[in-house]
Amino acid sequence: MTSDQDPATARHPKFASAGLFVLVSVxxxxxxLFNDIALQQIGPLWIAAVRVAIxxxxxxxxxxxxxxWRSIVERWPSLLLLAVVEVALPFTLIAMGQRTVPSGTTxxxxxxxxxxxxxxxxxxxRGRDMTVTGWAGLAVGILGVITLLGLDLTGPGALLIVAAALSYAIGATSIPHLFPDTDSLTIAAAMILxxxxxxxxxxxxxxxxxxxxxxxxxxxxxxGLACSAAGFTAFFSLIKRATPTTASITIYVSPIVSLGAGIVVLGERATLSEGIGCALILIGAALVLRRKATPDLNDDVAADRAPQRADQA
Known part of the structure; x- marks a missing residue:
């Protein structure tokens, strides 16, 4: 046990990982939910700006x-690109889309x-690494998108949120290539600034x-503080204590939290068609993530290079 470890955490690593998993998912x-609350008074651009500033x-x-801090000085063009596709663009698109899309569906x-x-x-x-499970996940997820986008409930705002998810994905796939030797928390802090x-x-x-x-x-x-700053810190801690594969499961657990929060706090109602579309997307994401969890995955290396984003939100 190193000197900076908490004794209780060291004795109960599984308990600590489970707690972090729940925390990140929430x-x-x-x-x-909080985007919806803020949208009742201020515009989506100011929500994104103030949130990131905090x-x-x-x-x-x-x-x-x-x-x-030298990372910003030495790698500012790459960090600027990442700041746009991982923070500025998706945060703005999500807030704009939520003017017509319920928080749970978002x-x-x-x-x-x-x-x-x-x-x-x-x-x-060119498809060389795609498995049957991966193809199945893609097909199921796309079917879920088609189901959701066909609902009058979502409107054009859903396209903005789908674009935000695509922007997140572009940033996530770029991080290992742009910053193979930089720790994720430094990247997150730099791109947010x-x-x-x-x-x-x-x-x-x-x-x-x-x-x-x-x-x-x-x-x-x-x-700003909980969903972005604390969310990043907890997620990176989870990667270190568990594995990137375990941490990635939060990607399709957190939407269940958002659906529940929207129903309980905002009184949102989910139709049968919406529920089917949501379930298909979550199943598709689970299958895609399962495809990545191959037995020969080196989690120690992946932990240093795991693509992260400023919120999943």
Missing amino acids: LWGVPY AGLALGPLLLRDGR GVLIALEPIFVALIALWLT LATPILLLVALLSEPFVLPSPETWTALVVL
């Missing part, structure tokens, strides 16, 4: 440790990310600013 399942204030000091549509990652990998490898001025400028030029009420401020603080 933190990345509720942001859509997360940046929390994670920014990490870059001062061990000279991590969480499920974001679970398309591993399916998009598989499609990108399929395109890059770079995304902050971009989103603030876009919001200033595009939307009028309305002074948030205490309830809206609470939602924004939860989005």
Whole structure:
């Protein structure tokens, strides 16, 4: 046991991993609920900008440790690209899409990310590495999307959220190639800091600013500190204590949390067709992730290179 380990955590590693798993699933399942709350008063661009600014204030000091700030100076073009596709663009698209899409459905549509990652990998490898399970997951997930997009309930906003999931996937597949030797938490802090001025400028030029009420401020603080900053920290800790494969399961557990939160807190109602579409997407994501969990996977190496995003939210 190293000197910086908590004795209780060291004695009960499985308990600690289970707790982190639940924490990450909750933190990345509720942001859509708080987006809905904030949207009642302020615009989607300001929600994305303020949320990222708060997360940046929390994670920014990490870059001062061990000279991590040099990553921004030395790799700023790559980090800027990542800040756009992993933070600025998806956060904005999600908030805009939620003006017409329920929070629970939003969480499920974001679970398309591993399916998009598989499609990108399929395109890059021309299908050489795709297994029967992978093909089945893609087919089931796409069927779920078709089912959901055919509902009047989702409207055009669903396309924006699907685009956000695609943007997340592009960033996720880019991280191992752009930053093979950089730890994920440093990447997360750097890209959030770079995304902050971009989103603030876009919001200033595009939307009028309305002074948030205490309830809206609470939602924004939860989005920034809990769902983004704490969510990242907990996710990276889970990868270290368990495996990237175990951590990736949160991708299709958190949508269940978002569905439950929307029903319990906001009184959202899920139709039978919507439930079928959501179930198909989650099953498809599970099959795609199962395809990745091959017996010869080196989890220690994957932990250092695991593609991460600022929220799954």
